[in-house]
Each structure stands twice: as structure tokens, then as C-alpha cells.
Amino acid sequence: MPVVIARRRLAAVVTGLAVAVVPPSLALTSAAGSPASAVPLPRAAAPALVAAAPLTVSQAIGSQTGQSATVRGYVVGQPTATSTVVRSGFPNDYALAIADSASETSTSRMLYVQIPSAFRSSWGLKSNPSLMGRQVDVTGALAAYFSHPGMTSTSTFAFSGTATTTTSPTSTGPTSTTTPAPTGTTSPYDSTYYKSAVGKTGSALHTELHRIISSGVTTLTYDQVWTALKDTDQDPNNANNVIEVYSGRSIAKSDNGGGVDQWNREHVWAKSHGDFGTVNGPGTDVHHLRPEDVTVNSTRGNLDFDNGGSAVAQCTGCLSDSDSFQPRDAVKGDVARMILYMAVRWDGGDGFADLEPNNSVANGTAPYIGKLSVLKQWNLQDPPDAFEKRRNQVIYDTWQHNRNPFIDHPEWVTAIYGS
Numbered sequence: 001m002p003v004v005i006a007r008r009r010l011a012a013v014v015t016g017l018a019v020a021v022v023p024p025s026l027a028l029t030s031a032a033g034s035p036a037s038a039v040p041l042p043r044a045a046a047p048a049l050v051a052a053a054p055l056t057v058s059q060a061i062g063s064q065t066g067q068s069a070t071v072r073g074y075v076v077g078q079p080t081a082t083s084t085v086v087r088s089g090f091p092n093d094y095a096l097a098i099a100d101s102a103s104e105t106s107t108s109r110m111l112y113v114q115i116p117s118a119f120r121s122s123w124g125l126k127s128n129p130s131l132m133g134r135q136v137d138v139t140g141a142l143a144a145y146f147s148h149p150g151m152t153s154t155s156t157f158a159f160s161g162t163a164t165t166t167t168s169p170t171s172t173g174p175t176s177t178t179t180p181a182p183t184g185t186t187s188p189y190d191s192t193y194y195k196s197a198v199g200k201t202g203s204a205l206h207t208e209l210h211r212i213i214s215s216g217v218t219t220l221t222y223d224q225v226w227t228a229l230k231d232t233d234q235d236p237n238n239a240n241n242v243i244e245v246y247s248g249r250s251i252a253k254s255d256n257g258g259g260v261d262q263w264n265r266e267h268v269w270a271k272s273h274g275d276f277g278t279v280n281g282p283g284t285d286v287h288h289l290r291p292e293d294v295t296v297n298s299t300r301g302n303l304d305f306d307n308g309g310s311a312v313a314q315c316t317g318c319l320s321d322s323d324s325f326q327p328r329d330a331v332k333g334d335v336a337r338m339i340l341y342m343a344v345r346w347d348g349g350d351g352f353a354d355l356e357p358n359n360s361v362a363n364g365t366a367p368y369i370g371k372l373s374v375l376k377q378w379n380l381q382d383p384p385d386a387f388e389k390r391r392n393q394v395i396y397d398t399w400q401h402n403r404n405p406f407i408d409h410p411e412w413v414t415a416i417y418g419s
Contacts, residue, residue, distance in 0.1 A: 054137050057100045057111045061149040063142050070139040071111060071151065072160055073098030075132055078125045079112040080237070082147045087132065089236025090386045093124020095145070102133045112150035113138050123157045129386040135160040187408040194405065201415045209344050209412070213402045220286060220399065222278040225265055226256060228286045228399045232391045243387070245290035245334070246300065246327045247315045258294060266292035268335060269342040270302035274353035274367035282346045282355065286395055287404050288338040300325045304361040304370045305335060305378075323362040324371070333382030336375040337406040340413055344405070357417070372417065379406070379413045 054072035055063065063069065077085040077097045085097045085107050096113040104110060115123055125131060140154035190198050197208040220228060230253040235241035241250045244263055256263050268288040276282045292300075296315045306324035317328030327335050339357060348354030353367035360370045384407045392407045406413055 057098055057109070060111050060142055060151070061109070064144060064149050066141055066143045068140065068155075069142050070137055070156070071098070071142075072135065072137050073100055073111060074102035074104070074135050075125070076102065076104050076110060077132070079107075079110075079146050079148065083107050085110060086236070088129070088386060089390060090125040090129060091237055093120035093126045093128075096123070096125065096131075096136075096138075098136065098138070102135075107148070110148075112145040112148050114140070114145050114150065114152045114154055116154060119154070119157055126385050126387075127383065129389070189403065189408060193403065194408070197405070203416075205412060206344055206416050209405050209416075210347055213341075213345050213405060214350075215402075217402045218400050219280045220284045221280055222265075222284050225284055225286055225289055228395075229265065229289065229291050231398065232286060232394045233291050236387065236390075242291045244292045244296070245331055246296050246312075246318055247293050248317075248328060248330065249293065249314075251291070251293075256291070260294060262294050263291045264294050264297055266290045266297045266300070268338045269355065269369055270300075272302045272365050273363055273369050274346075274355050275365050276346075276352050281350060281352050282342065285342070285345065286399055287341050287345070287402075290338075304363055305339070306361050306371045306374050329382065330385075331382070332378035333380075333384065333410070334388050336378040336382075336413070337384070337388075337404060337410065339369055339375055340379075340406050340417070341404040344416075345402075376413055376417060376419070379410055383410055 054070040057071060057073040060069065060071040075096055076099045077087040078090045078092075079085050079095050079097045080091065094115055096115060097107070097110040098113060099110045121127055123131065137156075137158045137160050138151060138154055139156040140151040142150075143152045144150055145152050187194060193212065197205060197212060200208055230242060233242040233245070234253075235243050235250045238250060240252060240254075242253055242263065243250055245266060245268070251263050255261075258264060266289065267283070268290060269282070271277055271283050274282065278284065293314055296312065296318070299312050299315070299320060303320060303325040304323060305326065307319075307326050309319035309321035309324065309326055312318035312320050312325075315328070317330075319326040326332075343355050343357050346352055346355045355367050355369075357372040357375060358368045358370050359372045360368065363369060388407055392404050396403045
């Protein structure tokens, strides 16, 4: 039997949409339709309910009923456990934590938002750390995630106050354009470190970047590289470990050496390509030295980089053949930017060979590494993530005091080497 309410009270409900007066089930209709317990309203009032403002995070936390809703909040980090939200060094692109304040630090006042696979490249924090502090609108089921008030089966993401949204491919919502992942077209160092390079292209940019990244550099010894890598490649989720570059395995910092299943120092620009060895210089430049499993390091050897091949043992996602090596997808861009850094940094003016990328494989001991066309593709495919950016900063702040410009400005790859 319909519930009859006074006209004046009905007007207050429709105009104010006050959560204190009307339960969330009345203000937000689930995918299955209005709940049977909802107060019946005149047909003319329905549009007002459909157009209701998004819930606040506080309201969403108090409405964990499984119904669909849109919630507005600021991105404050990535949840990794029930009471843990990280604000840097994001391990993956699987979830967001949002809050009513961009400075919120209490997990009890955060909503944990699940990011389905279709949205991760554009809305995950590992791929897009610049989302931190941005106000977003998310739509999905108000249900626990990580055993914490959350949103699951998220179907729409959008920046608050904009018309651009990203919807699931299976969504029946309005047609929308996909918001592209933020790109590194500006850097905090543009007005200082890179000031003389900004605006240049081609050989002029190459020459100026070489001057910049070769100035005021601290050169490490090969022994010092061990200590540096334990800092630069530290596992963001375990300060006692490092992350191996190709395999992605987290391994104890102390388990380094030359034994099976230990990690050692991988020269991403193979040291035989230019025959510079491990003397102080390109052979100890930590921008291209990374931790890697001894066996995987041996498999890569001095192979050039290219797509294709057979699966590599102990390195999920890696492929190799007789003349090339393909790393896992998550570090393809990292590899490309390390190789191109080496080509700009070491140009033959320091008593070492002039290192250059080319479009060949099987370069042997010549000071070349390929395949340039593939490296340029990888740079676009895998933009710098939080781990790579942190690494660049640590090298600059603590170890060599120079930067990899292609991490700060990945578009400079195209500006120098073409599209």
C-alpha cells in the first residue's frame, strides 16, 4: 500500500535530497530499478532524482548496500591492504583510494575503488601517478573492497567538472571518449636543469642534453654500483628487497652475487657493445645498470632488443632468440629510455666509444644497439611509471647527480629520433 506524505514534506525531500531524511536507496536507483521500499513520487519528480549530485565519500562509506551510485572524491593513494594506503611507489594499477579531502590520511575516511582491467592504463596510479590529488567521479557498486568500505564493479571514471568520461566497453551508458593517460610533457626541472634544452629539437636538443647530463656528474666505481642499486631499485613494498628489472622478482638486497638465483648487475646497454667493460664510465653508469637474476642476465647476454622469440626461463613475459631479447611489457619503456640515455650521455667525447642506437640486431662488439624502431615503439607503449621516476630522482639526488631526460620528457625521444 502506497505511503502517503504531505505535499510540503514531499517538496522538501525532492528539493533537498537530504540523506538524513531520505535513505540512499531513494536518491540513487540501483541497476535493477527502484527498491520496493522507496517512497512513491509523482512522475514529474523522477528527473530530479536521476540528476542528483554524486555522493560524498562519507555518504558512500555509510551506504555499503551493494547498490549502484556515483561518488565524488579526491584521489589520495592506492589501497594495498585493509588499513594500508600507499601514496607513492604504487605497485600496480588495480585500485584507488578516494576521500573528501585531498590531504586525508586516515583510511577510515577513504573509499577503496576497484579498477577493472579496461580502465587500468588510464586510471591506475602506477601508470598515472599524476592522478594524485585530482577530484574524480566514479560509478559502481557500493560494496566492501579489501574488507573495507569500497566500490566494486566500477563502470565509469571521470574528472569532476568535465564532460569527458571513461566507461566500460560493456557499459550501456552514454558514448564517451577515453581519457588519455597523463604524459610527461612538462617537468619540475624545466626552468632549471633543462632550461637551455626546452624548445629545441633534433641534433640541437641531442647536443644540449648531452651537455646537461654530462655536467657535474659523480662517477661511481663498479663496487659502489652494488650499494647504489640497493637504493635506486628498492622494492616499494619491502625496503629489504630490490626489484629485478626483467623478471620483476622481488629479492633480498643481501642476496646479490654470482650464484644461481642470486641477483647481479645487469648492463642494459651490454658492455660488449662498445667494449667499455666495467671501468669507471659507461660501465658504471647506474642509469642503465639494474638488478637481475643471474640466470636471466646470462640469457640476455649481449643481445640487442627486438620483439619476438621463445619464452625465457624465470622471466615471465620475456622472449629471446638468437639475436635479440624482449623484456616484459611493464619495463619495455624503461629499457628504451635507458638505451637512449646512454646514446646521448656517451657520445665519444669522454675517451669511450660513441654509443648509438641503430635499426639492426646482432651488432656484436660495435658500439651500437638496436632495434631503434622497436625502442621508439616501446617508449610510447610503456610511459614512465612511479618506480622509474623515483629511480631517476634517487640517482639525481644521491648518486650521480644527473637525470635521464627521457624519463622526465619521453616525448624528447620523438623530438630527437623521429616518430
